[in-house]
Amino acid sequence: MEPKKNALFVQGNHACFLGAVRAGCQFFAGYPITPSTEIAELCASEFPKMGGRFIQMEDEIAAMGAVIGASLTGLKSMTATSGPGFSLKQENIGFAIMAEVPCVIVDVQRGGPSTGLPTQSSQSDVLQARWGTHGDHEIIALAPSTIPEIYTATIRCFNLAERYRTPVILLLDEIVGHMREVLVEPPADSIEIWNRTRPTCSPAEYLPYRHTESGIPEMADFGSGYRYHVTGLCHDETGFPTNDPKKIDRHVRRLISKIGRHRDEIIEYSTRAIEDADVVLVSYGSSARSAKRALDDARAAGLKVGLFKPMTIWPFPEEALRLLANRVRNFIVCETNMGQMKLEVERIVGGKAAVHLVNTLNGEPITPQSIVDRIREVM
Amino acid sequence: MILAGLILAEAAAIYENKNATQSQSYGPEARGGASKSEVIISDEDIDYPKATNIDLLLALTQESCSKYAVDLKENGILIIDADHVKQLPKGNYRVFSLPILTAAQDKVGKLIVANIVALGALVEISKVVTSESIEAAVLSRVPRGTEELNRKALTIGIEIARAAL
Amino acid sequence: MFNYNEYLRNEKLPHIWCPGCGDGTVLKAIIRAIHNLQIRKDDLVMVSGIGCSSRTPGYVDFNTLHTTHGRALAFATGVKHAKPGLKVLVVSGDGDATAIGGNHFIHAARRNIDITMILYNNYIYGMTGGQASPTTPTGSFASTAPYGNIDPNFDICALAQAAGASFVARGTAYHAPQLDRLIEKAILNRGFSLVEVMLQCPIAYGRRNRFKTANDMLKWQKEHAVSVDAAAKMTAEELEGKFLTGVLFQKERPEFTAQYEHMIERLNPHSEE
Numbered sequence: 001m002e003p004k005k006n007a008l009f010v011q012g013n014h015a016c017f018l019g020a021v022r023a024g025c026q027f028f029a030g031y032p033i034t035p036s037t038e039i040a041e042l043c044a045s046e047f048p049k050m051g052g053r054f055i056q057m058e059d060e061i062a063a064m065g066a067v068i069g070a071s072l073t074g075l076k077s078m079t080a081t082s083g084p085g086f087s088l089k090q091e092n093i094g095f096a097i098m099a100e101v102p103c104v105i106v107d108v109q110r111g112g113p114s115t116g117l118p119t120q121s122s123q124s125d126v127l128q129a130r131w132g133t134h135g136d137h138e139i140i141a142l143a144p145s146t147i148p149e150i151y152t153a154t155i156r157c158f159n160l161a162e163r164y165r166t167p168v169i170l171l172l173d174e175i176v177g178h179m180r181e182v183l184v185e186p187p188a189d190s191i192e193i194w195n196r197t198r199p200t201c202s203p204a205e206y207l208p209y210r211h212t213e214s215g216i217p218e219m220a221d222f223g224s225g226y227r228y229h230v231t232g233l234c235h236d237e238t239g240f241p242t243n244d245p246k247k248i249d250r251h252v253r254r255l256i257s258k259i260g261r262h263r264d265e266i267i268e269y270s271t272r273a274i275e276d277a278d279v280v281l282v283s284y285g286s287s288a289r290s291a292k293r294a295l296d297d298a299r300a301a302g303l304k305v306g307l308f309k310p311m312t313i314w315p316f317p318e319e320a321l322r323l324l325a326n327r328v329r330n331f332i333v334c335e336t337n338m339g340q341m342k343l344e345v346e347r348i349v350g351g352k353a354a355v356h357l358v359n360t361l362n363g364e365p366i367t368p369q370s371i372v373d374r375i376r377e378v379m
Numbered sequence: 380m381i382l383a384g385l386i387l388a389e390a391a392a393i394y395e396n397k398n399a400t401q402s403q404s405y406g407p408e409a410r411g412g413a414s415k416s417e418v419i420i421s422d423e424d425i426d427y428p429k430a431t432n433i434d435l436l437l438a439l440t441q442e443s444c445s446k447y448a449v450d451l452k453e454n455g456i457l458i459i460d461a462d463h464v465k466q467l468p469k470g471n472y473r474v475f476s477l478p479i480l481t482a483a484q485d486k487v488g489k490l491i492v493a494n495i496v497a498l499g500a501l502v503e504i505s506k507v508v509t510s511e512s513i514e515a516a517v518l519s520r521v522p523r524g525t526e527e528l529n530r531k532a533l534t535i536g537i538e539i540a541r542a543a544l
Numbered sequence: 545m546f547n548y549n550e551y552l553r554n555e556k557l558p559h560i561w562c563p564g565c566g567d568g569t570v571l572k573a574i575i576r577a578i579h580n581l582q583i584r585k586d587d588l589v590m591v592s593g594i595g596c597s598s599r600t601p602g603y604v605d606f607n608t609l610h611t612t613h614g615r616a617l618a619f620a621t622g623v624k625h626a627k628p629g630l631k632v633l634v635v636s637g638d639g640d641a642t643a644i645g646g647n648h649f650i651h652a653a654r655r656n657i658d659i660t661m662i663l664y665n666n667y668i669y670g671m672t673g674g675q676a677s678p679t680t681p682t683g684s685f686a687s688t689a690p691y692g693n694i695d696p697n698f699d700i701c702a703l704a705q706a707a708g709a710s711f712v713a714r715g716t717a718y719h720a721p722q723l724d725r726l727i728e729k730a731i732l733n734r735g736f737s738l739v740e741v742m743l744q745c746p747i748a749y750g751r752r753n754r755f756k757t758a759n760d761m762l763k764w765q766k767e768h769a770v771s772v773d774a775a776a777k778m779t780a781e782e783l784e785g786k787f788l789t790g791v792l793f794q795k796e797r798p799e800f801t802a803q804y805e806h807m808i809e810r811l812n813p814h815s816e817e
Contacts, residue, residue, distance in 0.1 A: 003515070004396070009389040027626050035405065049811045053625050053804065058651035062618035065611065065648075069591070069622025072609065073630070077622070095612050119405035179402040179428045180385065182392045222607040222623060223630050225586050229553075229602060231610035240556060240602060286428070293426035368427050 008183045012176040013038035013080075015147045015183050016106055017046070019154025020078055022185070024193060025104070026052040027077040029066035031059055031085060034118045035174040036108035039080035060085035064092035068101045072230065074221030076158055080106035083125055084115060086132065093167050094133035095232045097255065100209070100217065102161035102196055104154070106170045108177040109285075111363045120363025121174035123285055124337040129169045130314050136252060138259035140266055141169040141314040143284040147181035152191075153311065159194040160266060164258060165216050171313065173336070175286035175365055199226060208239040211250070215258035259315065268311040269320060273299060277306030279375050280324060282345055283334040284310050287366055291334045294371035305375055316344050325349040330378045332356045334366055354378070380439065382520065383494040384416025387501070390508040390516035391420040397508075400428045413443040420507055435505050437497055438464060439479060448472075458501060475504055477539050483532065492532035495521075499536020504544065510537065551575045551585070553605050560599055562670075564750075564758025566717035566743025570664055571600050573720055574633070577727035588631045591620040593645060596671045596745075597637040597664035614645025617652040620659050628801040631731065634661040639669045639677040642698050646678075653707035656735040657800040662727065663700060663738060666745035674748035685752040700740050705793045710735035712793040717743035718765040719789065729791060735799045742769070742787065 010018070017039050020028075028043035030036075040056065047054045053070070057063040063079045070077040081089060086107045096103055109125045111117030125132075129141040140160050144153040154170055161168040199206050199218040208228040210217045217237075220226030233241040234248045242248060259266065272295060274280055283291035288309045298305040308324060308331075310317050325331075331353055333342040339357045346355045358374045360366050381403045388401035397420055404415040417430040435456040438444035441464050444457075448468035451457060457472040460479045467474060477500055483493035495517060502513045514533060521529045552575075561567045578588065588606040592598035594613035601608035607630075611619045616634045624632045641649050641663050652659060668686060669675040676686035678698045685692060705712045711733035715723040723741065730737035744750060744761030755761045772790035775783060 003393045003519070007393050009385070009392050009399075009401075027622070029622060029625075048804070048808045051808060051812075055621065055625050057618065057621070058647050061615060062621070062648050062651070065615045065618030066622030066625065068611075069609070069619035069624075070626035071622075072607075073623055073627040075626045077626070091612055092615065092618075174405075175402070175428060178405065179400055180388060181400050181425075182398075222589050222609075223586060223627055227585060227605055227607050229608045229610065231602070232612055233610065289426040289428060292424075296426075365427065365429055367431070 004182070004184070006184050008185070009180055010147060010183050011038060011178055011180050012147050012150045012172055013108065013178065014042060015150040016080070016154045016170065016172065017042040018183070018185065019151040020104070020158065021046070021050070022188070022191060023076065023155040023158035024195075025076045025078050025158060027067065027070040027075040028052070028079065029055045029057050029063040029070070029077070030079050030081070031057055031063050033060070033082045033085045035110055035177050036080040036082050036106060038177075039106060060088035061092060064089040064105070067103045068092060068096050068099070071101045071103050072222045074224070076102070076162070078104040078106065078158075080108065082108050082110050082118075083112045083122075083128075086125055086128060090128075090132040094135060094137070096167040097133065097137045097139070098232050099230045100165040100219070100255070101167070101230075102165050102219075103167050104157045104161055104170060105167055106172060109171065109173040111361075117363045119174065121286060121336060121365065122361075122363065123173055123287060123335050124340065125171065126313065126335070126337060126340040129171055136256065138256050139169060139314050140164070140166060140259065140312065141171050142311055143171040143313045144311060145176060145285055145288040145309070147176070147179070147183050149311070150176060151183055151185070155191060155193070156268075159192070162196045163194045163216070164262065164266075165196065165219055166259065169314075171285065173286050203227065207237045209235060209237045209251070211237060211254060215254055215261060263315055266312055267315060267317045269317040270309050270311065272307040272309070274306030274308065274324065276304050277328060278304045279330045279332060279378060280306045280308050280328045281332050281334055281371065282308045282310075282321070282341065284313055284341070287334045287336055290366040290368050291371060293368035294334075294375070297368055298372050298375050301372075303375055303379060313341065316348070318348050321345065321348050325352045328353055330354050330356065332358055332371065332374055332378065334358045334371055336360050336366060380437075380494050380497075381414060381416040383498045384418045386516045386520050387498060387508070387513070388418045388420065389520070390512040394512035394515050395508055397422060398425050400425050402428055413440065413446050415443070415447060435501065435507070437501055439493065439497065440464065441466060444468060456505060458497070458504065475500070475540070475543050477543055479536070479539070482535050482539050486535045487528065487532045489528060492529060495529050495532035496536040496539070499533040500540035501536075503537040503540035546576060546579075548572065548575055551579065551605055553603055556603050559603055561596060562747045564744065564746040565596070566666065566741070566745070567596055567600065567664055569717040569720050570597075570662060570723065570741050570743060571603065573723035573727055574600075574635075574662060575604065576724045577731060580724065581728055581731055583631055583731070587629070588633065589620070589623050590633045590635065591616045591623065592635045593640040594671070595637040595640045595669070596666075597635050598640060600635045614640050614643070615648065616640070617645060617648040617659065617661070621652060621655075621657055624657055624659055625801055625804070628658070628805065632659045633731070634659055636661060636663050638663065638665045638667060638679040638700070642678045642700055642703070650703065650707040653704050653709040653736050653738070655800040656708055656710050656797045658734055658736070660727070660730045660733075660737045661739070663740045664743055665700060665740050666743050666749060668745050668749040670745045670748040674752060684749075686749075687752075701738065701792050704738040708736070708797065709738050709793070710795055710797045711737035711791070713738070713791045714740045714742065714787065714789050716765040716769050716789060717741060718762045719769065722789070726791065733794065734802070735797055
């Protein structure tokens with residue numbers, strides 16, 4: 001019996017690990033938490049064989065700190081957690097934003113608040129991903145729906161983190177993290193890998209937080225001869241704390257605009273059957289699987305339904321959805337939370353169309369039938 | 380049993396040109412009590428990953444049979460362990476009551492391979508994948524050195540199913 | 545005269561510390577120790593958390609990392625584990641290291657990871673204006689202990705030793721020359737090393753606790769510090785109310801990053817690294 005070539009039948013968490021390896025990740029620090037632990041376990045068993053480094057830290061906060069420390073030495077670094085741990089990590093995610101340290105944080109979402117539903121799914125960290133850490137900031141977050149998507153999204157998270165010197169969040173959920181599907185790893189040369197830009201100037205000339213044309217300063221590895229200062233305080237181009245209102249303003253604006261002005265490169269989304277759609281489903285992560293099934297069932301019944309599926313959920317593919325809202329009268333957001341993305345869709349649509357919600361809050365996925373029922377109601 | 384589900388899905392997805400997903404129950408119930416492995420096999424894309432309207436349920440305990448039979452479709456296949464499931468759920472099912480655990484213990488010699496015996500029976504009854512595919516999938520997943528034991532378990536499973544067909 | 549300029553970021557001076565503060569004394573001792581050990585500035589990473597002591601890295605010309613409150617050891621662990629060739633120094637305070645950062649402190653000690661921690665113990669939260677810390681002596685006054693501190697306090701050195709640190713020492717700002725030696729020994733130790741430095745905070749602690757000047761506090765250090773050697777010849781009554789200085793504990797133990805390297809070698813027997 002000949003097996004399918006290069007095909008693996010793996011969990012989403014495993015695909016995430018494989019994507020991280022392909023992206024060049026060499027450092028993982030974490031703390032055990034369901035339903036993300038498989039990622040840590042794979043790193044623990046495989047990294048030392050590949051010269052990478054794993055460490056189980058004393059808590060979630062420490063894991064995030066260690067990831068940032070490792071990244072400052074030049075290693076691509078990641079951690080994985082779930083809701084309660086993601087809450088604890090927010091402090092140092094803010095540090096990574098402020099100090100512009102590339103890293104990837106995987107949040108395999110489970111039900112909440114608090115300890116919630118450790119072994120069941122939810123998408124209720126969508127706004128925590130966006131606004132979990134304090135202070136004004138931009139964030140990049142991706143929410144894949146299938147095992148092959150998790151693989152490529154993980155690679156993309158590292159690419160985006162490196163290119164934009166920022167933490168990037170991979171928002172999985174228990175369903176896609178734990179389910180198994182076929183993954184065919186693409187050939188290495190078909191995958192683009194981005195690395196952080198390192199300085200080429202002399203150490204004396206190096207400005208670690210220089211206002212470059214792209215908005216992204218060059219990043220030197222600790223120990224490479226460029227001695228510089230990294231702080232979570234507001235700082236100027238030299239990296240040292242400043243109280244100068246002009247410099248502070250310029251710094252914070254750059255941190256935000258370096259993401260905003262590259263939206264076109266960062267944002268990815270897909271659509272299905274939207275050309276003639278009267279109703280468009282908006283969904284992501286595991287819920288997008290239910291939405292796609294509902295769409296196919298509804299189309300088979302003659303209903304004109306489309307699907308708008310953001311892969312990058314932060315920043316949200318705002319322009320594309322706004323264009324769609326010029327024509328479509330009804331959007332149905334399908335997500336396993338109380339409408340966290342619905343809020344964003346409502347903001348973008350700006351009253352031009354009705355925005356409805358189909359959700360579950362009990363750890364179970366949304367059934368395609370419940371979406372079809374809702375489609376019939378709004379049509 | 381979770382492993383059996385995984386192997387079945389793998390047989391379809393890796394050794395036959397089908398789509399398959401597998402998911403399972405986590406948490407306390409997976410460490411004793413009823414645990415569940417859900418497999419969907421299709422020629423089309425599989426979007427919704429939970430098994431609803433089930434074609435086939437394999438239940439080795441009374442608890443799991445009572446708990447999960449509600450999702451079995453009309454005329455669906457219900458394979459149960461003859462010694463451990465005594466109360467049949469209400470409904471119109473094609474029931475196969477097989478001595479799976481006993482066969483594992485007495486004919487294969489190891490109770491631990493009951494899941495593979497069950498898998499052999501399941502494939503023989505349902506024909507959801509070929510016996511070649513399931514054998515290849517089993518052999519690729521089991522620990523080295525246990526291939527013969529598992530091959531035997533699979534054969535015994537097929538035999539006890541044939542006897543009931 | 546020792547020339548500190550080679551190690552200081554002079555353009556960042558004057559520092560933010562108050563007049564009479566002991567932090568500068570420790571900063572200078574750290575610089576002298578690093579100079580004496582001839583450590584390359586490029587190879588040294590200094591990590592801190594939040595608080596007065598944690599501003600130290602801003603003034604020194606190394607790879608410097610000023611992190612979040614209590615988390616210096618977590619970041620430092622990442623740096624050291626990722627690049628074991630780097631020398632990693634953590635500077636922290638009593639509140640930073642043993643209150644909000646207490647968990648990281650005991651676990652860094654438990655792992656015996658090769659990090660040298662210089663802990664500035666001034667018995668108070670100075671940066672935020674004088675709140676009680678885990679080392680504020682029972683009965684002392686702080687802005688959050690206005691009727692006298694009812695909390696017992698940590699013996700930080702005992703805590704580090706119990707948690708697994710392979711080198712534990714205590715010095716004072718008064719005994720500055722001794723501090724150089726202690727820091728040198730701490731850096732040379734392959735493992736987690738702690739140097740606790742008892743030092744004065746005349747503004748946030750001293751004023752509330754009947755110390756009129758910084759000199760009074762230095763005098764207090766002089767009168768209450770007893771070297772390990774001297775203590776060996778003293779009775780329990782004579783040691784009442786005193787604290788020990790010098791190397792309090794040293795014991796070789798497997799170091800974390802070395803153990804990880806061994807594991808890598810074990811798993812990759814044929815690699816040529």
